[in-house]
Amino acid sequence: MYFGKISKKTNDRVPPNQNVTTTFPVLHHGNVPYYKNLNEWTLRLFGEVKNEAIFTFSELMTLPQTEYQNDIHCVTGWSKLDTTWSGISTRAVLNTVELLEGVEHVIFHAEEGWSANIPFEDFAKETSLLAHSFNGVPLTAEHGYPLRAVIPHLYFWKSAKWLRAIEFSKNDKPGFWEKNGYHNYGNPWKEERFTWD
Ligand SMILES: Nc1nc2c(c(=O)[nH]1)N[C@H]1C(S)=C(S)[C@@H](COP(=O)(O)O)O[C@H]1N2
Numbered sequence: 001m002y003f004g005k006i007s008k009k010t011n012d013r014v015p016p017n018q019n020v021t022t023t024f025p026v027l028h029h030g031n032v033p034y035y036k037n038l039n040e041w042t043l044r045l046f047g048e049v050k051n052e053a054i055f056t057f058s059e060l061m062t063l064p065q066t067e068y069q070n071d072i073h074c075v076t077g078w079s080k081l082d083t084t085w086s087g088i089s090t091r092a093v094l095n096t097v098e099l100l101e102g103v104e105h106v107i108f109h110a111e112e113g114w115s116a117n118i119p120f121e122d123f124a125k126e127t128s129l130l131a132h133s134f135n136g137v138p139l140t141a142e143h144g145y146p147l148r149a150v151i152p153h154l155y156f157w158k159s160a161k162w163l164r165a166i167e168f169s170k171n172d173k174p175g176f177w178e179k180n181g182y183h184n185y186g187n188p189w190k191e192e193r194f195t196w197d
């Protein structure tokens, strides 16, 4: 009976047509950047903001740090439960900028011009974060070192690896996968996978 309860609870956590994996697959388009020196890296906040901001990695590390545990769901069909990330909550990031009126969308800009769009509301959700560590150790290059978005309530393609800028916008700007047929929002519970099916 005890195990029955546990597995029911687990099933409630797995969106339709997803399979739980204990591995950690690596998925992306383009090349993995290998930073030798974090002096080469900055994070820019721009768009509908009163003042643009550019953070070095060490400046970001002075912001309040949080550890989050959540489940992630990739559109290709794997889900990974109880992943532990540490970093800066998007709310803490928002405390550093003064937004202009009418911001409704956020666009993550990564290396090589890759991008992903999410509604502002989803960016500001309390479970959304910018992660620098997974399971207590810095991200590997393949998983997004030095900083990636983690937006666990949407399919994992929204969770930009190798994040370099965050744009606040009045208008929506579909990103790399969204322009290539992925759903614009990507709710795993509604199976918002592709626009061609
Ligand atoms: N910069 C960048 N971030 C990206 C991608 C990408 O192609 N480029 N792919 C996304 C996709 S499709 C997935 S499923 C996840 C995979 O993250 P992982 O490799 O850490 O599992 O990263 C997302 N973030």
Ligand SMILES: [Mo]
Pocket: 027, 074, 075, 076, 156, 157
């Ligand atoms: Mo993906």
